[in-house]
Amino acid sequence: MRFMKVLTKYLTFNTPNRIDFINITPDVRKVVDESQVKEGLCIVNAMHISASVFINDNEDGLHHDFEKWLEKLAPHDPIEQYRHNDTGEDNADAHLKRQIMGREVTVAITGGKLDFGPWEQIFYGEFDGRRAKRVLIKVLGE
Numbered sequence: 001m002r003f004m005k006v007l008t009k010y011l012t013f014n015t016p017n018r019i020d021f022i023n024i025t026p027d028v029r030k031v032v033d034e035s036q037v038k039e040g041l042c043i044v045n046a047m048h049i050s051a052s053v054f055i056n057d058n059e060d061g062l063h064h065d066f067e068k069w070l071e072k073l074a075p076h077d078p079i080e081q082y083r084h085n086d087t088g089e090d091n092a093d094a095h096l097k098r099q100i101m102g103r104e105v106t107v108a109i110t111g112g113k114l115d116f117g118p119w120e121q122i123f124y125g126e127f128d129g130r131r132a133k134r135v136l137i138k139v140l141g142e
Helices: 025-035 060-073 092-101
Strands: 007-013 020-022 039-046 051-056 103-108 120-125 133-141
Touching: 007 025, 020 060, 020 103, 025 039, 025 120, 025 133, 039 120, 051 092, 051 103, 060 092, 060 120, 092 120
Parallel strands: none
Antiparallel strands: 007 133, 020 120, 039 051, 039 103, 039 133, 051 120
């Protein structure tokens, strides 16, 4: 009889900047190793509506381009342009940026390792930093 293994862990981030991109691949690998899952799935998601988890290349120029591109699509200023900010908030742009970059990723686990394509890494994207936010890592499999 085979039993599915499940392991859940949380990461917490409190970035000093409003926008930041953090490579969390090493943290996710540690959780996969700890799970002892050989074949399964790893789900990683941002547990806050103004942050993101996504997969892409670990290249500083690309991260700079993401920030510039997102700011063009959903500029922070002027904050009065957003109805959401009528509530006293100033982070409507962060909600939109999260929607663009995504909430979560799922990565296959093969042979006990994250089964990535070339250059793929997992990132936490922060769009309204300077306060604590969590990321969920859940590993399921055999």
